[in-house]
Amino acid sequence: MTNPQPAENLTWHKHKVSRGDREAANGHRGATLWFTGLSGSGKSTLANEVAFALHQRGARTYVLDGDNIRMGLNRGLGFSPEDRQENIRRIGEVAKLFTDAGVLNLTAFVSPYREDRAAARSLQPEPGRFIEVWVKADVATCASRDPKGLYRRALAGEITGFTGVSADAPYEEPHDAEIVVETARHSVPECVSQILSELERRGVIPPVQS
Ligand SMILES: Nc1ncnc2c1ncn2[C@@H]1O[C@H](COP(=O)(O)OP(=O)(O)O)[C@@H](O)[C@H]1O
Ligand SMILES: [Mg+2]
Structure with a gap:
């Protein structure tokens, strides 16, 4: 039941307060920062640190993180390709709602398939609202970090369909990511400032007044 069609007899209701009104009140645009990468590459760490930095600058932020969402909204979904x-x-739809709410939302999901990421991108209201951040690190680095002990279990054959380890669970590297952070080569603070500079350069957030 992937990508079901909407029911019939539905009418979109246009609301009185627009995205532009909300963005004007917030002092910045709504946008999705879509972190993608292998387990252990640093998506949760960086999404949280970037959200913290943005929050300190007065921005409205929200982090949607893999396991947390799978415990609630997406409870019951497993790790088959479907x-x-x-x-x-579903995350793409939620991210779109947060953008419409004028919030800088940060999603931290492996999201291994190019087509699925492209679909999430296409839901956003206009170009520039979806910023794909490829959190790039090789499998060996991620496996040596193994923050949740998942690589150890996957390599022992206790978890099947583990992205980057199992032959049937590839990670499709982005071709069109707006930002690529190399977490095996750069520290967390370096990656955070790279992302913030890129957000400024793209006009997503105003530069810090000095
Ligand atoms: N430059 C970096 N960016 C992000 N995480 C890093 C970096 N360097 C080392 N790490 C470490 O890698 C681990 C990444 O874990 P996590 O953020 O949970 O990964 P993911 O959410 O992608 O599965 C953390 O222990 C973090 O401290
Ligand atoms: Mg994570």
């Missing part, structure tokens, strides 16, 4: 697609489809 369930992964449905997981990302």
